[in-house]
Amino acid sequence: MAYTGVDFYHMDGLLSEEERAVRDTVRAWVDEHLMPIIGECYIEGRFPKQIIPGLAELGVLGANLPEEYGCAGLNNVAYGLIMQELERGDSGIRSFASVQGALVMYPIYSMGSDEQKQHWLPRLAQGKEIGCFGLTEPDFGSNPSGMITTAKETKDGWVLNGVKMWITNGSQATVAIIWAKTGAVDDPKSIRGFIVPTATKGYTAKDQKGKLSLRASDTSEIHLEDVRLPKDAILPKSGGIKSPLSCLTQARYGISWGAIGAAMACYDEALQYARQRIMFGKPIGATQIQQVRLADMLAEITKAQLLCHQLGRLKDAGTMTPQQVSLAKRNNVSMACDIAREARRLLGANGILAEYHSMRHMANLESVYTYEGTHDMHSLILGQEVTGHAAF
């Protein structure tokens, strides 16, 4: 049966007509263009680059940025629904859209000059330029403030040196937003953002091989060796660790919705299977153990949907806090990991095959659990928020 989502508490009634239309359109696009190829791409370990023009034409790149920059100008609930439907397809595809929109277009939009915005945003929205976000380093993951990539000022501009790791879109990007310290290596206040065309001499990217998760995604190491940039490569309004963190808040918001999409996909697959699979003369959906699994999944999905809906309305009202996003990202990704695993188990032996989706989601979600602030980091963000003590 065709995928029709999960809506036990009639959340559709809380959405506007446009929000529903956006959700339905992206769902139909994923059905037509992504579902037929994703299993194969995942096994082969490649990102399906050929869908980029289609994604761009659909308007999902930077969808919540204003129309004047060639973007769709959607509200944040609609943006969240886009991420939900993309991740129902695959976390790697949603990661592509998160990076392009929240981690590349957003910093240019919020911290860039008018010239930078006019030049880069329309091109990124059209998929003519592909971006990546260089924050994480081999020794600085959960603690990005400690980064050692430097940007030294010269008479003509800047020269960047350093290594970034775990960079989504790193190898296929035409432009990178690189975060580097312009001052001393122990001075996080000197962190600034730079727009780095990847063809610039000294920028090399290397695919990180051997992944067992997010296989349909480009994950790369980036080496910056005396990368010389003009003065206007800097994002003028960037400054301090809060700059890249503000981008991460945007991305984490989208991920909170995305995880629900993956969970919904796994639940739907498990439910259809439970109805059809006969064992001991009846469908396995008629047995108590599988019913408990399904009931648990449905409850977690429903809770997460309500969580994100309110989060989206807060974001549209301008009052959303990063800690509120931490709660959602932490909860939703964790529950999605559990749902994917339980769905895999319900599917029995069939559940290990790539023609079923749950195990792929299960593997992907381990990366989603770890990136954009690990589950544990978000625990501490919330802990600090409510107790006042930083326990990092």
Added chain:
Amino acid sequence: MKIAVCLKRVPDTEMRFAVAPDGKSLDASGLKFDISDFDGYAVEVALRLNEQHGPGEVVAVALGPDALQETLRKALSMGVDRGVHLKADPVPFDGLSIAHALAAELKDQGFDLILFGRVATDTGNGTVGPMTAALLGLPCVTAISKLDLSGGQGTAQRELEGATETVTFPLPAVLTIDEGIARPRLPSLKGIMAAKKKPVESKSAALGTVQLTVDKLELPPERTGGRIVGEGPDAVPELVRLLHDEAKVL
């Protein structure tokens, strides 16, 4: 070109459904609605014609309850310029009654083409298009699978049983669209946003007398299927025996 596309809001036939307590209609709970499949092809044809032949206007006309405004918005988000909602609740089963209302609306508006889907996926009647054409006194070609226009004339292909027919006709004309001619585009998200600002006019429908009604709606008797005769080629003799002796179809 100025093109009108008449479309219908129908239940998504992929859903499970049940008959309503009145025994004559579907139980609306749990139903999702969308543009009827063939009407979607007609919208796509209209949009492509204007992309090919230069700027023009595409108007979507739909008859039905207020809820169909969402269906009209979908057409607008695909690129249709404006919508006309002829209010009618319920929608009569009688295609001629609907055709009267459409003809009254479309008359004298200078449309070069009026497009319909070949058949609505709810009623399965396939009558409103040619009936509307007859009431408007316009040439009509139904079930077209290929279309070319040039210089005020059109050439179309129609699939018959075992044959393909080529037909020529002058404009203005009414055409009903079959499958195979164009896959409907998905609306872009910008299209969805732009649709909010496009005008939709709402007016009452001047329905004709209803002469065809539904007495009863029933689900077909459940086929008692599910009998696996056997596995592999060795099951063939038993299958053939059953087809001959039991089913008597050989």
Added chain:
Amino acid sequence: MADCFAFAEFRAGAPRKVAFETVSAARKAADATGGGTVTALCIGGAGIAARAGELGRYGADRVLVVEHPDLARYSPEVFAATAAARLKTGACRAGFFSASAEGRDLAPRVAAALNVGLASDVTSFEVTPEALIARHPVYVGKAIATLRLTGTPALVSLRPGAVTAVEQARSAQVESARPALDPAAAQVKVTDLVQRAATRMDLGEAPVVVSGGRGLKAAENFKLVEDLAAAFGNAAVGATRAVTDDGWRPSSDQIGQTGRLVSPALYVAVGISGAIQHLAGMRTAKVIVAINRDKDAPIFKLADYGIVGDLFEVVPRLTEAIKRIRSEQ
């Protein structure tokens, strides 16, 4: 006593099977109302009069023949005007058309011209004093509607094959008639008619349909399906949307929600999983056989008989078995 009308479809100078169906239906309707005159109308090119008498075998009392060189091919305006004129002057209780490709085009035009209702694609009907009651599949065959047609004449188009042509011979009086509209005045002109592979039976007429789906893996493998159809001798070949979308088969072969809806006596589904939109096109077949290697394929729930196995082994065996049975018949 009610007079009834039947439009008898001709093609290439000969009556099609559906012509006998509409005449039989008109005969049934006339007899149900105390016995009236059944008038059949046929329109075509020069020479069709020679075959017109055959309609008497199915119950026509009177056959009006409109022969015109410009009407060898369908002309919607002329056919519609002529049928409407005859229905009007004939004071008929009911008029029957086929829901063939031509009939689906013709019948609505006639209904609009007469300002009467039309029950289209009907699978069965009864005539009562107050109304004509007809059954018609709706929601792509997922439900059946019982319709009530009021007004006179009550117009019906019949799903091909749903109403059996019954021989009940009358000595039909064949009369020559003129078209109600000058063919030269027609604006819509059929300029060409290309028959597709004449060896293939039409999906709507064949008693047996053998269909292939994705399980066949490649376009060339459709030969297995064609061989099985040939073994039956009276079978047409169908396809699922998946394989027509991929170009393995022409889209006119597609059976499904947006393709052909068929009701054969026997439907054999080869390598077809049973997506809902395909089932919509064939679920009304009398007997369904499925061959698929996946025992959980949804088609097995609908099929009367199924074989779980590799179609590349099963189908050739079945073809041999059918050939043998046919040669003994």
